[in-house]
Amino acid sequence: MMSQTLRLSDGLTVRALMAGAGAPVVLIHGVGMLAEAWGPQIAALAADHRVVAVDMPGHGDSDPLSEEALLPDYVAWAARVIEALDLGPVSLAGHSMGALIIAGLAVERPDLVCRAALLNGVHRRSPEARDAVLKRAAEIAADAGGIEGPLARWFTPEDAAVRDQVAGWLRAVSHRGYAAAYRAFAEGDTIYADRLGQIRCPLLVLTGDGDANSTPAMTEAMAAMAPMGRAAVIAGHRHMVNLTAPAAVTSELRRWLSTKEGEQ
Secondary structure, three states: EEEEEEEEEOEEEEEEEEOOOEEEEEEOOOOOOOOOHHHHHHHOOOOEEEEEEEEOOOOOOOOOOOOOHHHHHHHHHHHHHHHHHOOOOEEEEOOOHHHHHHHHHHHHHHHHEEEEEEEOOOOOOOOOHHHHHHHHHHHHHHHOOOOOOHHHHHHHHHHHHHHHHHHHHHHOOOEEEEEEHHHHHHHHOOOOHHHHOOOOOEEEEEEEEOOOOOOHHHHHHHHHHHOOOOEEEEEEOOOOHHHHHHHHHHHHHHHHHHHOOOOO
């Protein structure tokens, strides 16, 4: 695995982990994480694909966007990343905030996307859930609230080793980058919600059946909107399912990567 710095057309830089050779797959993590959060998938998919995992703006070693940036700004950032890679249309998988970014990119720039996978994405939160996530965004902006709440939602007691690894990433993330991205995440669940039917490429929408924020109902609804959408729900897991059930998630991604136009 090699770390590389990409320079985008707007002058910002992005850190990318690259591994393998073959058809390209680009991975975008969620708020508070970094490219290494895709570790199991990078290792597995690099056997027959060129895998590129990037640090989101203001995370890891990627330059931040404006503190006022909203989801469409992150989508435009992702478009610049794909253009900087100069690999043509690519398969894109995103987790949580990364899923929102990729959904937006598949809607706005289908010329850059040949497949899209949305892991633990959100779609039209309930009023109660929206109030809770906006409150969390305000707490993060004020540098309050801590990480125990997210960790409790994301993991079961059986996930202790992975939980500790994720806790380390959360503690290390830039506060500025974390707060800006979480604000965009909190306000972003409706921006492209009515346009998912415009995604014409193979679309995988996946979550864990215990994820209270990215629910199976959301996953089914998103997949049903797209002509080539397919839903997958991993039993016994929560929000960080790509780390707690890596074999099951990688299996679903491999099925998605082998999907041809007209199949599901």
